[in-house]
Amino acid sequence: MTMRKWANGSLVLLSVLFIAALCCVVAYPESWWARMLLYTFEAGLVGALADLFAVTVLFRHPFGMKKFPHTAIIPRNRDKLVDSVVRMVEEQLLSKESLKDKIKQFHIVEALVGWVDRRPDGFVSEQGWGIIATLLSKIDLEGVSVMLDEQARKGLRKANVSPYAGTALKWVLEKGDLQGWIGQIVDFAAQRIAVEETKQAIRNMMHKEKDKFENTGGTVSKWFKRMAVIVAESTDSLNIDDAAEAMYRDMLTFIEQLRSPEHELRVLVSDMVHKLAEDLQHSQDLSDTVNSWKNDVLDKISLLPSIQSLLGSFKQMLTEDAELKYIVLDQRSVNHEDIKRWVGEFVQGYWDWFKSSQSSMDWLEGYVQQFVGKLIETQHALVGIIVRRTLEDYTEEKLVTFIESKVEIDLQRIRLNGALIGSLVGAGLFVFLHGVYRPILDWLA
Structure with a gap:
């Protein structure tokens, strides 16, 4: 019941x-x-009726008659109730200070780590790959490329690349084989010189120089120069073919001498490269020159096509439906599933490192706490807005039904208490009037 x-x-x-x-x-x-029975049951009935009336007028007009004053209290004061509830929630239950205190007591990052660890194996790698694939599928390559190009140019303009270039060059010289590289250049030059076309190119160059010599200057000067050339050729003191042959042999001899690492030119080049590495790190004049050259290059070339092409290739490489399905490196192919597996292992490895790094978790916790604190500070009004919109969706009838359903048992207990208390008060009054008050009056009379 x-x-x-x-x-x-x-x-x-x-x-x-x-x-x-x-x-x-x-x-x-x-x-x-x-x-006594009449006193008792009359008072109990009055108390029950009074509480029934009181409970009824809280929510509706008794017998549907609106002429009764001070009835249907909750429906008539719906707007006031809404305002009061909004203020209570916004200023007391969920105030800025209470929300911030609760957030400080709650370790968001640790809770997130615990939740992720309770997921099935492979959850982190699968979700990481899903996020990356989703971002790549929706990314605006052109917009991102323009942004990266602007940022790269801005960063390169501000950066003093000379010390880095000097350090990199010094590292290459220490770890590499400069004389071996010079030897390869010498071998390449020897191969190019050994062909017949080189000798012909020398001969053509000398003929051009002879023609240039004969055709420069005034009319008289040209005539004397031609006469001099004719005389030299007739006496065989000027023989272009012999000169070209001699120069060609000298070049072969010079190249052959350059094959020796102890050759003075190779030693000089090595010393100059080492000096260049040192100057790039410490010479202000050279640093200014390099940075000026860098800025000129940045003004003349664009990084945008390269960045856009690189991002496009990367997106194709990682996207399931891309046309580019394979990367070929040294005759070894890596398909889409291999890349997915590698990305998943990378994400899982980074996640494991993050969990083991308490300092990283503390840093992220501080950042999240700061972010949530600013969010509460700036968006706290949303609490009141949400509560108000929720309550405003309640019509008077719906609001009455909602409140009445929450306090139904207590309201009916009030009616029971009214009947019981009324009956006890009636019995008590009868006992007092006829057991105490009337005997006192009769004694005084």
Whole structure:
């Protein structure tokens, strides 16, 4: 049996008992117990009716009659109730200070790590790959490329590349084989010189120089130069073919001498390269020159096509539906699944490192706490807005039904208490009036 049925039953019972007590008084007018029953059940019935009326007027007009004053209190004060609830939630239950205190007591990063660790194996790698694939599929390559190009240019303009270039060059010289590289250049030059086209190129160059010599200057000067050349050729003191042959042999001899690492030119080049590495690190004049050259290059070339092409290739490489399915490196192919597996292992490895690094977790926790604190500070008004919009969706009837359903049991208990207290008060009044007050009056009389 519900509490409402108990309350209604108590009202019916008191009504029946009141009528029965009234009949007893009529039948036994001189009997004290009949009057006591009437006092008791009459007061109980009044208390039950009064509480029934009080409970009813909280939510609706009794008997549907709106002329009764101060009835349907909750529906009539709906707007005030909404405002009060909004203020209570926004300023007390979920105030800025209380929310910040609760957030500080809650370790967000540790909770996130614990939640992830409870997921099945492979969850981190799968989710990491999914996030990367989703971002790549939605990324605006052109916009990102323009942004990266601007940032790269801005960063390169600000950076003093000379010391880095000097350090890199010094590292290459220490780790590499400069004389071996020079030897390879010499071998390449020897191969190019050994062909017949080189000798012909020398001969053509000398003919051009002879023609240039004959055709420069005034008319008289040109005539004397031609005469001099004719005389030299006729006396065989000027023979271009022999000169070209001699120069060619000298070049072969010079190249052959350059094959020796102890050759003075190779030693000089090595010394100059080492000096260049040192100057790049410490010479201000050379640093200014390099940076000026760097800025000129940045003004003349664009990094945008290269960046866009690189990002496009990377996106194709990682996207499931891309046309580019394979990368070929040294005759070894890596397919899409291999790349996915590698990315998943990388994400899992980074996650494992992050969990083991308490300093990293503390740093992220501080950042998240700061972010959430700023979010609460700037967006706290949303709490009141959400509560208000939720409550405003409640019509008067819906609001009454909602509140009444939450306090139904307590309201019916109030009715029961009214009936019980009323009956006890009635019995107490009868005892006082007829057991104390009347005997005192009779004694005084």
